[in-house]
Amino acid sequence: MLESDPFNIVEGMIIAAFAIGAGHGFYYIRAEYPLAIKRIQNALAQCRKAGLLGRNIMGSGWDFDMEVRLGAGAFVCGEETALIRSIEGERGQPKVRPPYPTVKGLWGKPTCINNVETFANISAIINYGGEWFANQGTADSGGTKVFALAGNVKHTGLVEVPLGTPLSKVVFNIGGGVKDDKALKAIQTGGPAGGFIPASQSEMEVDFGPLSKAGSIMGSGGMIVLSEDDCMVDLSKFYLSFTQEESCGKCTPCREGTTRMLEILEKITSGRAVLEDLDKLERLARLCQQTALCGLGRAAPNPVLSSLKNFRDEYREHIVEKKCKAKKCVALIRYQIDPETCIGCTVCARNCPVECISGQRKTAHLIDQERCVKCGQCFEVCRFDAVERV
């Protein structure tokens, strides 16, 4: 939105500022989005020139201007109190609320913080009316929502749908269905701190209430399609490793909780866990969810809790049978060559980074399991499907 329709956001912010009597506005944009920064700065300059920003806007006697502040890429700086501190030039860490920013925000002044999508709606609501907007979505949430559709789906990209659209419609009608026509396993919504919605609930309407009831969030609008080829334990570990790394460390439940949870997930995916670890993982996740200071720590356990709830058998399989059915957990898989199928072309041996494949030309090759680092290169390069991942 910042890149393709910057004036819409500028207009929304000017109207919002006028409504609350604000004198100054900020765009907090991560430095990794130079195009968004350039387009907003360009839009602001044009508005200043046209008298839509600055002193005595259109002769109204009202002064208002805006500027862009760059974020250095910390996820937690999206949390409103951390964002305020970051703009103030302090370390971007959340603060206890209350007081809320609307009472005591930037430099102690009442501050309205909203998402770009919220500001983008304002001019349309004024142009077409509140009733028109409310009719677009559900009884609880009006309007549309943009999702970044990705993962194992045929067509990826940004998708805008009215709130209340079934998840299945986004995945199958818009996204064209699961890649390679595999079975849908789950849909992960809300970014790294979102939860997994199992395929059995894919008729769910996208809205804040149903998503949170299912253990997920709307969050940043990420929508990742997962197929039968995805491992829920491995994915939970992947998402948690992100939030663990992004934890600002201010409060114990999140700083220590995400680290200990990640350790347990690493134990499970490497075949070193026992069943009691599942109870520990669940207890820690709930503790973090209920007691962390900000939204990052409170949402970080979502992938863990939703996968434990809906895919617990997969966790048990990793622990008891030391098996990863989706063959994603490297420690639980191995590569072997079928001597009946191998024609001895030597391609795998020449591509193996640790030179652990032996065999003469035109004879079956063999992998030295002790030395194999499970990089999967042989599996990728064999044109005769002789390398098996088991």
Ligand SMILES: Cc1cc2nc3c(=O)[nH]c(=O)nc-3n(C[C@H](O)[C@H](O)[C@H](O)COP(=O)(O)O)c2cc1C
């Ligand atoms: C850890 C964390 C990261 C966040 N990141 C963003 C973000 O990148 N962009 C954003 O608009 N809101 C982000 N938010 C939400 C904002 O803090 C804020 O609640 C939201 O932008 C309010 O706008 P709205 O009421 O218009 O939705 C984040 C929240 C948390 C807890």
Ligand code: SF4
């Ligand atoms: S929940 Fe995590 S990110 Fe939020 S204040 Fe606590 S340690 Fe920092």
Ligand code: SF4
């Ligand atoms: S690439 Fe395949 S066919 Fe060729 S030697 Fe290796 S396993 Fe055998």
Ligand code: SF4
């Ligand atoms: S998985 Fe990698 S390390 Fe192992 S045999 Fe194949 S190419 Fe070599």
